[in-house]
Amino acid sequence: MREVEQTxxxxxxxxxKAISELGVTEDEVDIQIIDEGSRGIFGLGxxxxxxxxxxxxxxxxxxxxxxxxxxxxxxxxxxxxxxxEENNIVRFCLSxxxxxxxxxxxxxxxxxxxxxLNIIANKGNKEKKERIRIVIDGEGYRERREKTLQxxxxxxxxxxxxxxxxxxxxxxxxxxxxxxxxxxxxxxxxNTYSQGDEPVRRVVVSPRK
Numbered sequence: 001m002r003e004v005e006q007t008x009x010x011x012x013x014x015x016x017k018a019i020s021e022l023g024v025t026e027d028e029v030d031i032q033i034i035d036e037g038s039r040g041i042f043g044l045g046x047x048x049x050x051x052x053x054x055x056x057x058x059x060x061x062x063x064x065x066x067x068x069x070x071x072x073x074x075x076x077x078x079x080x081x082x083x084x085e086e087n088n089i090v091r092f093c094l095s096x097x098x099x100x101x102x103x104x105x106x107x108x109x110x111x112x113x114x115x116x117l118n119i120i121a122n123k124g125n126k127e128k129k130e131r132i133r134i135v136i137d138g139e140g141y142r143e144r145r146e147k148t149l150q151x152x153x154x155x156x157x158x159x160x161x162x163x164x165x166x167x168x169x170x171x172x173x174x175x176x177x178x179x180x181x182x183x184x185x186x187x188x189x190x191n192t193y194s195q196g197d198e199p200v201r202r203v204v205v206s207p208r209k
Contacts, residue, residue, distance in 0.1 A: 003054040011036055011049045018053035030054045059121040059132045060090045066120055067092060067136070070113065071102075078102055078138075088131070090121075094138045103138055107145055110136055111173055149176055153183040153205075160205045161189040171200040180205075 004021050008014030015031055022029065030053070037049030055061075064083065071078050071094075078096035085091075094102070103110045117134045135142070152169070160167045169180065177194055180203045184192050191206045 003052060005034070005050060005052045007037075007048040007050045009037070009048060011051060014049045014051045015053060018051060022053065022055060024055055028056055030056055060085060063090060063117045063121040063132075063134050064092070067113075067117060074102075076102060089133045089135060091135045091137065094136065099138045099141075103141055107141065110138065110141070145176075146179055149179045150183050153180045156205045157184055157187050157190045160207045164207050166207075167205040168195075169203045169205070171196070171202050174201075177201070177203050 002022060004018050006014045006018035006021065008017055011033055015026075019026055019029060032052040032054070034050040034052055035047070038047045060083075064080065068080065071080075076096065076098035078094050078098050080092055081095045082093035083090065084093075101109075102113070104112075114134060114136045117136070121134055122131045137143075156167045156169065172180070181192050181194075184190055184205065189208055191208055193204055193206070194201055195204055196202050
């Protein structure tokens with residue numbers, strides 16, 4: 001939590017100095033008046049006002065701080081190069097020489113980190129409308145992974161049709177399974193469904209009878 005104390009001839013002056021030091025806007029802080037100060041008599045005995053200004057905690061900033069701390073603790077050559085917020089979705093784009101380590105096999109490490117950040121950022125936000133969704137990407141990995149899964153879906157559909165056998169894919173995360181289902185939902189030759197329990201739930205591509 002970022003906070004500073006400042007003094008000034010008035011509460012307003014002390015507050016402005018504190019906000020300027022923090023580099024935020026007044027809407028982003030809570031202001032605590034420690035001492036309202038006094039003008040004294042004929043300028044004698046005047047006492048400065050003192051305030052404590054605390055930057056409000058919000059899910060987006062919490063996620064960014066935790067992500068930065070994790071990257072530092074893991075001693076990875078990775079930086080947050082972009083952050084975009086839109087419709088309760090916060091996207092962090094990462095870049096660096098150690099990105100492959102963070103992504104992991106089929107993005108499993110990256111997805112685990114993303115899940116952790118979503119849990120931490122939304123802690124205490126019971127209302128669905130207040131919750132945010134954290135998405136972590138690394139140099140376009142998410143888009144490349146989606147294209148790979150789309151190609152896999154088409155390839156397995158062809159195999160299921162030609163062999164007339166069910167094709168069981170490797171375990172996937174929910175959003176990955178949705179990509180497979182979406183690609184093949186209008187395919188006239190195969191059906192898809194999921195089987196098994198998390199975290200080893202799989203998509204089955206089955207030829208239509």
